[in-house]
Amino acid sequence: MRRSHRNCPFPDxxxxxxxxxxxxxxTDAEGFVGRVDELAQLARLLDSSRLVTVAGVGGVGKSxxxxxxxTAVQNRYADGVHRVELAAVRxxxxxxxxxxxxxxxxxxxxRPPQEVLLDHLADRQLLLVVxxxxxxxxxxxxxxxxxxAAAPGLRILATGRRPLGPVAEAVLPLAPLAxxxxxxxxxxxAALVLPRFRLTDGNLAAVQEICRRLDGIPLAIELAAxxxxxLSLDHVLKRLDDRFRLLTGGGRGLPPRHxxxxxxxxxxxxxxxxxxxxxxxxxxxFAGEFDLEAVEYVCSGPDLPxxxxxxxxxxxxxxxxxxxxxxxxxxxxxxLDTLRYYGGEWLKxxxxxxxxxxxxxxxxxGLATWCxxxxxxxxxxxxxxxxxxxxxxxxxxxxLCLESDEDTHLGQHLAGTLWFFWVGCGRLAEGRHWxxxxxxxxxxxxxSRLKAQWVLGQVxxxxxxxxxxxxxxxxxxxxxxxxxHPVAVAYAVHRLGALALLSDSPARAEDLLRGALASYRExxxxxxxxxxxxxxxxxxxxxQERWEEARELSDEVLSICQANGExxxxxxxxxxxxxxxxxxxxxxxxxEQLGEAVAIAHRFSxxxxxxxxxxxxxxxxxxxxxxTEAAVLLGAAAxxxxxxxxxxxxxxxxxxxxxxxxxxxLESLGPDRFRALLDEGGELPLDVxxxxxxxxxxxxxxxxxxxxxxxxPVAERPEKREPAGSPTAQAGETAG
Numbered sequence: 264m265r266r267s268h269r270n271c272p273f274p275d276x277x278x279x280x281x282x283x284x285x286x287x288x289x290t291d292a293e294g295f296v297g298r299v300d301e302l303a304q305l306a307r308l309l310d311s312s313r314l315v316t317v318a319g320v321g322g323v324g325k326s327x328x329x330x331x332x333x334t335a336v337q338n339r340y341a342d343g344v345h346r347v348e349l350a351a352v353r354x355x356x357x358x359x360x361x362x363x364x365x366x367x368x369x370x371x372x373x374r375p376p377q378e379v380l381l382d383h384l385a386d387r388q389l390l391l392v393v394x395x396x397x398x399x400x401x402x403x404x405x406x407x408x409x410x411x412a413a414a415p416g417l418r419i420l421a422t423g424r425r426p427l428g429p430v431a432e433a434v435l436p437l438a439p440l441a442x443x444x445x446x447x448x449x450x451x452x453a454a455l456v457l458p459r460f461r462l463t464d465g466n467l468a469a470v471q472e473i474c475r476r477l478d479g480i481p482l483a484i485e486l487a488a489x490x491x492x493x494l495s496l497d498h499v500l501k502r503l504d505d506r507f508r509l510l511t512g513g514g515r516g517l518p519p520r521h522x523x524x525x526x527x528x529x530x531x532x533x534x535x536x537x538x539x540x541x542x543x544x545x546x547x548x549f550a551g552e553f554d555l556e557a558v559e560y561v562c563s564g565p566d567l568p569x570x571x572x573x574x575x576x577x578x579x580x581x582x583x584x585x586x587x588x589x590x591x592x593x594x595x596x597x598x599l600d601t602l603r604y605y606g607g608e609w610l611k612x613x614x615x616x617x618x619x620x621x622x623x624x625x626x627x628x629g630l631a632t633w634c635x636x637x638x639x640x641x642x643x644x645x646x647x648x649x650x651x652x653x654x655x656x657x658x659x660x661x662x663l664c665l666e667s668d669e670d671t672h673l674g675q676h677l678a679g680t681l682w683f684f685w686v687g688c689g690r691l692a693e694g695r696h697w698x699x700x701x702x703x704x705x706x707x708x709x710x711s712r713l714k715a716q717w718v719l720g721q722v723x724x725x726x727x728x729x730x731x732x733x734x735x736x737x738x739x740x741x742x743x744x745x746x747x748h749p750v751a752v753a754y755a756v757h758r759l760g761a762l763a764l765l766s767d768s769p770a771r772a773e774d775l776l777r778g779a780l781a782s783y784r785e786x787x788x789x790x791x792x793x794x795x796x797x798x799x800x801x802x803x804x805x806x807q808e809r810w811e812e813a814r815e816l817s818d819e820v821l822s823i824c825q826a827n828g829e830x831x832x833x834x835x836x837x838x839x840x841x842x843x844x845x846x847x848x849x850x851x852x853x854x855e856q857l858g859e860a861v862a863i864a865h866r867f868s869x870x871x872x873x874x875x876x877x878x879x880x881x882x883x884x885x886x887x888x889x890x891t892e893a894a895v896l897l898g899a900a901a902x903x904x905x906x907x908x909x910x911x912x913x914x915x916x917x918x919x920x921x922x923x924x925x926x927x928x929l930e931s932l933g934p935d936r937f938r939a940l941l942d943e944g945g946e947l948p949l950d951v952x953x954x955x956x957x958x959x960x961x962x963x964x965x966x967x968x969x970x971x972x973x974x975x976p977v978a979e980r981p982e983k984r985e986p987a988g989s990p991t992a993q994a995g996e997t998a999g
Contacts, residue, residue, distance in 0.1 A: 838876055850883055
């Protein structure tokens with residue numbers, strides 16, 4: 264089934280879904296200058312070639328040109344334009360995951376991401392913009408070739424400092440700006456620094472000479488224009504001349520324009536104050552966006568006191584060395600890769616790169632720990648946004664943990680601590696990637712290993728990989744008993760209970776879940792995982808037709824969620840309540856509870872919760888006279904399960920509403936009409952499907968509110984953060 268993604272190439276007109284900033288890193292349409300001929304040529308190449316690469320030196324404007332072109336041609340692609348940024352990706356194994364994220368496939372199941380991408384793209388018409396691939400060129404070329412062979416409607420627009428490499432590639436070498444456009448760019452950027460700046464007969468010659476000296480390279484021009492906050496136009500030109508005479512004799516092996524850019528960056532670096540140069544170098548340890556608190560911890564020291572960092576950071580911002588971006592997690596900063604690379608060379612020259620990387624890792628381990636704790640609080644949505652924003656740096660921290668056997672336990676602890684992100688925010692596939700990697704390494708610290716094991720069991724279970732889940736959870740329980748780690752044992756038993764529930768053994772599930780909950784109480788554990796165990800216990804009772812007991816348990820969960828501002832576990836408790844209310848014939852109440860549950864699940868990108876709710880809402884819709892709409896909702900839910908890689912049979916009794924709905928709708932509409940409506944639902948974006956489920960036709964509510972007239976067996980119905988230290992035994996297991 265297809266799920267259409269007909270969207271703007273970059274949400275809100277910006278490649279990162281944020282408001283564009285008028286700076287060197289912006290690729291927004293409003294800041295675009297010139298390139299009329301190049302845009303036309305690039306559009307023509309996309310008409311005739313399925314893979315087009317814009318190649319050129321750093322800072323020449325490749326990303327900006329690609330973004331502008333993608334916006335101009337988006338209407339040619341029925342399934343939209345999607346951008347994937349690879350600059351911050353260092354692990355080749357994450358290329359597929361990053362592409363899947365760009366296509367809204369982040370929660371896909373246990374299959375390799377390449378397989379999911381091949382299936383998803385097979386019959387789609389879309390443009391994929393791949394930005395900053397050069398450090399992963401070989402792996403990218405291989406994957407792009409496979410994707411294009413399997414997806415005739417796929418076209419790829421790539422940007423990099425070199426061609427990608429496949430034979431069928433069309434390359435647009437991007438030259439610097441023409442003089443007129445370069446002068447316009449300098450003038451516009453200068454006006455951002457000096458609002459009264461205007462191009463006049465008196466300063467035109469100086470501006471033209473600056474642009475000529477900088478070879479028309481946009482990044483170099485913007486850096487020079489940013490200096491007008493401290494220097495006059497004549498001083499900028501004079502210092503450029505001095506700098507070029509000093510430095511252009513070096514680096515003779517570099518292309519002339521590369522020398523020009525490096526010289527300009529070096530000149531900008533030279534004009535920074537010593538604290539600014541030091542901070543520039545240290546900021547290069549960040550892989551993605553960063554906030555002030557992170558900078559204050561990671562980059563401060565005796566030579567750069569933390570109380571001075573804000574002012575020094577502001578100086579780099581004013582000079583376009585870094586840029587400010589607005590994200591769902593708040594204000595963040597980022598540095599262009601070209602400037603990061605230059606600063607990174609200085610950091611290595613200072614001999615401080617290893618220490619800074621470890622300090623960076625410690626900060627993000629601390630961030631993950633605080634986010635895990637805050638997940639059980641009113642700040643859940645903020646936690647989700649913060650973790651999403653920090654993902655490139657969390658990846659960098661995990662990579663550092665895997666570079667040395669002595670740090671493996673830190674990687675296991677970090678990958679396990681992020682369970683809330685992998686499970687609660689639809690990142691199952693990437694979570695599996697990291698958990699498999701950290702558990703493949705030797706580690707003598709059992710607590711961290713046990714935590715990673717039960718989290719892996721939970722992830723594998725949600726992916727439908729029950730065999731892998733059973734193996735790792737049994738091992739976790741046995742190791743925990745042998746080495747006296749009762750917290751890990753409780754979490755493993757909890758997940759084994761969930762496995763029994765999905766395996767249609769509700770009595771066995773009840774025994775295991777009651778045992779886990781008793782252990783949680785004895786250990787003083789109370790968090791979203793504990794509430795999820797209680798909700799699973801409620802569902803095991805529902806499947807044994809003990810509805811009143813189930814209702815009492817889920818009522819208690821809802822009360823605890825209300826007191827603690829918890830939303831994610833609340834959605835599952837509402838599902839349990841809605842399921843029970845449906846069985847009891849209280850359809851209006853059930854629809855209200857399920858409507859709230861599916862809305863919460865979607866806010867957290869939780870595909871499992873969304874699919875379960877959609878199936879039960881579809882059945883309730885079909886019970887009225889809304890069989891057509893019910894079939895569409897079933898198709899939307901089926902698309903979620905399919906993309907998760909979860910076989911319908913693996914959902915056990917949770918799938919009873921789906922099967923009952925299917926029989927009702929099939930009998931009413933006939934197989935041809937039913938199949939067409941399933942396909943229609945499968946093509947709907949998930950948010951559209953959920954909106955349709957939340958706003959049903961009035962006639963779909965016209966079902967009896969008393970007990971079901973035809974009782975059937977249940978099987979037929981269905982504050983300022985500080986980094987955390989190395990994990991202790993308990994911290995390696997506890998989930999908050």
